Amino acid sequence: MGCMDKPCPERDAGFFCSCFYLELSSIIMLDIQKLEVGPLDACCYIVSLKCSDAMIIDPGGDTETIVGYLEENKLRPVILVNTHGHGDHIGANKELKEKFPDIQICIHTDDAEMLEDPFKNLSLLGGKRYSSPPACRTLSHDEKIKLNGYEFRVLHLPGHTPGGIGIYTDSTDNGEAPILFSGDTLFAGGYGRTDLPGGSHNHLLKSIKECIFKLDENTVIYPGHGSSTTVKAEKERFK
Numbered sequence: 639m640g641c642m643d644k645p646c647p648e649r650d651a652g653f654f655c656s657c658f659y660l661e662l663s664s665i666i667m668l669d670i671q672k673l674e675v676g677p678l679d680a681c682c683y684i685v686s687l688k689c690s691d692a693m694i695i696d697p698g699g700d701t702e703t704i705v706g707y708l709e710e711n712k713l714r715p716v717i718l719v720n721t722h723g724h725g726d727h728i729g730a731n732k733e734l735k736e737k738f739p740d741i742q743i744c745i746h747t748d749d750a751e752m753l754e755d756p757f758k759n760l761s762l763l764g765g766k767r768y769s770s771p772p773a774c775r776t777l778s779h780d781e782k783i784k785l786n787g788y789e790f791r792v793l794h795l796p797g798h799t800p801g802g803i804g805i806y807t808d809s810t811d812n813g814e815a816p817i818l819f820s821g822d823t824l825f826a827g828g829y830g831r832t833d834l835p836g837g838s839h840n841h842l843l844k845s846i847k848e849c850i851f852k853l854d855e856n857t858v859i860y861p862g863h864g865s866s867t868t869v870k871a872e873k874e875r876f877k
């Protein structure tokens with residue numbers, strides 16, 4: 639329930655009360671927190687509004703750091719999205735699901751089988767044995783994910799894995815640039831490897847050129863590793 643749904647004597651008397659301003663600020667500020675987690679420093683992003691429901695993208699490890707951030711900021715994690723099924727992006731799925739049983743684990747249909755299988759998610763290569771609970775929801779291209787009134791669109795970006803996805807929104811209607819979480823498809827100054835099982839160099843280039851590069855040039859890209867970039871900057875590099 640939002641603050642504006644609660645009874646408030648100040649507001650009822652015609653004054654702008656403190657909870658009105660709190661509610662107003664939570665409407666307009668999309669917060670993106672990056673936490674570098676796990677042995678490969680995967681970028682885990684926590685997307686939220688202030689004191690609200692939160693979406694966790696790619697919790698690759700360091701559950702305590704993730705939970706600490708959520709608790710400190712009074713966030714309720716409701717959606718967990720894995721941009722793909724590799725171990726460095728799903729390592730904390732199990733512990734987070736145990737801690738927050740209602741959280742919805744989402745992954746593209748074509749990577750769903752990697753979640754539970756440490757061979758397929760390649761965690762065994764790194765000496766770990768990650769087995770995530772199964773997906774609560776499998777995603778496909780163009781599907782919508784809703785969070786606090788924002789709408790995120792799933793972009794299927796095969797190439798690094800068969801079911802790699804990007805998560806995009808341009809519903810930042812207060813003048814902010816659109817946002818893309820690109821997983822391991824595209825980084826600042828590079829792109830994901832394609833020599834792992836299920837990888838395809840041709841598919842990856844097609845995902846980048848025919849999907850990501852067709853987005854608004856001002857789109858800010860938050861990749862699965864390293865620093866953020868923009869569609870415009872990466873297009874320049876590809877020339």
Ligand SMILES: [Zn+2]
Binds near residue numbers: 822
């Ligand atoms: Zn990967």
Ligand SMILES: [Zn+2]
Binds near residue numbers: 724726822
């Ligand atoms: Zn990765």
